Amino acid sequence: MHKLSHKVLIASFIASCTLLAAAVQAQTSATHKPANHAAAKPAAKAAPAADKNAATDDDDDENKTPDTNGSEVTEYNCDHGQKITLYRNPGDDKFIAMRWQKHIMRMRRIATSTGADRFENRRHGMLWIGIPAKSMLLDSKKGQQLANECRDAEQTQAHEKK
Numbered sequence: 329m330h331k332l333s334h335k336v337l338i339a340s341f342i343a344s345c346t347l348l349a350a351a352v353q354a355q356t357s358a359t360h361k362p363a364n365h366a367a368a369k370p371a372a373k374a375a376p377a378a379d380k381n382a383a384t385d386d387d388d389d390e391n392k393t394p395d396t397n398g399s400e401v402t403e404y405n406c407d408h409g410q411k412i413t414l415y416r417n418p419g420d421d422k423f424i425a426m427r428w429q430k431h432i433m434r435m436r437r438i439a440t441s442t443g444a445d446r447f448e449n450r451r452h453g454m455l456w457i458g459i460p461a462k463s464m465l466l467d468s469k470k471g472q473q474l475a476n477e478c479r480d481a482e483q484t485q486a487h488e489k490k
C-alpha cells in the first residue's frame with residue numbers, strides 16, 4: 329500500500345472515532361435531561377421504545393450464538409496485554425464472531441466509505457474498527473475505548489519493520 333493511502337486511512341480512522349465519540353456523547357446527553365423539562369418527557373419515553381424495537385429487529389442475527397466451526401481464526405494482541413480473537417466464515421463476509429475476554433459475540437458488518445472494516449453488535453454496544461495498520465474495540469453504550477493498537481501477526485510484523 330502506498331504511504332499516502334495509509335496516511336489517508338489513518339486520518340479517516342481517527343475522524344471516524346472522533347465522530348463516534350461525539351455521537352455517543354450526544355446520545356448520552358439527550359437521554360440524561362433534567363426531570364424539570366416537562367416537554368421533553370413524552371418524547372423521551374416514546375423514542376426509546378421505538379429504538380428498542382428497531383434494534384431488536386436489526387439485531388436478531390447478532391443475538392444468535394456464533395458457530396465458529398470451520399471459521400478462519402485470527403488472534404489480535406492489543407495494548408496492555410489484551411487479546412481478541414476473530415472468527416470469519418469464508419462464505420459470509422456480513423458477520424464475524426469475536427471473543428473478547430470470556431465472551432463471544434456475533435458482529436454485523438457496517439458499510440464504511442473509507443474501506444475500514446467496521447463490525448458492531450448493538451445489543452452489547454461493541455464496535456470493532458480495523459484498518460490496515462491496527463484495530464480497536466469500542467463500547468458505544470459507555471462511550472469508552474476497550475482495546476487499542478490491536479494487531480494480528482502480519483500487522484505486528486509490518487509495524488516492527490518501521
